[in-house]
Amino acid sequence: MEEKEIEKAKLHTSKEWTQKKFGENLFTLMRAKGITQKELAKAVGVTAATLSSYKNGTKSPTLPVAAAIAKELGVSLDWLCGINTESELKTENANYSDVIQLLVNLNNSVDTIIDSVAVYDGAYSIDTPCIRFNNLVLDHFLVEWKDVKNLLDKGTIGKNIYDPWVAQQLKDYNCPMNEIPEKLTTVLPTEDESDNEEVPF
Structure with a gap:
């Protein structure tokens, strides 16, 4: 396999993994916070069907949408994408x-x-x-x-x-x-x- 194909395969695997991890973390966090798919979709400006595809790991959100989801749920984008495994729930501005x-x-x-x-x-x-x-x-x-x-x-x-x-x-x-x-x-x-x-x- 040529070097370009190897790099392409790595990138594809990484994207799939990130998509899956994002979906798993999104599902876990929504359940923990007791927020429905409809409520979160409305808050971040996407349809419930689109949010469902993020949650199922079949589609990746754009960066602005992912950032809006992270902000709405009170975690860092790193945690939501599975880069940082420690949850960073907001505490400094907690209500x-x-x-x-x-x-x-x-x-x-x-x-x-x-x-x-x-x-x-x-x-x-x-x-x-x-x-x-x-x-x-x-x-x-x-x-x-x-x-x-x-x-x-x-x-x-x-x-x-x-x-x-x-x-x-x-x-x-x-x-x-x-x-x-x-x-x-x-x-x-x-x-x-x-x-x-x-x-x-």
Whole structure:
């Protein structure tokens, strides 16, 4: 085999491998983030059928589309293409909704029980969730989620009510983690107030 043919064969194999790896990583990430093909396709400006061909490894996206997919899913293009095997989920600009989505995805994968315990801190008896963050906003969400999830688990409400509630929370909590979501501005103290007050949750 001539040298040009060998180089051509290597390039072809590499392209096939990258296409396949891109598809596998895309499928894994969409599943982990709980995003549908239709939602992602709309967000990056392609059809659902085109996105499906990327996911199945039968077609490669253009560089701008691949970059848009990586940005939308919060990973580097290197990771999505299989060049870098370590996921680089965005953390510096993470929103509360990103963390909430991870919790909801975890609950969808593993049957999760969200409970709370009463803790007396000397001034208040606090109903504290068992999953605890050093963050009042996330703790507030956990208390709300526990109540709604308990209704779902008992059969009082169905997924037709629970799923839209989760979707609304993702919208309500979609702000940087160094800010307080608008829906909680009257509930949670500002940084100055939190230095002087103890908050009962």
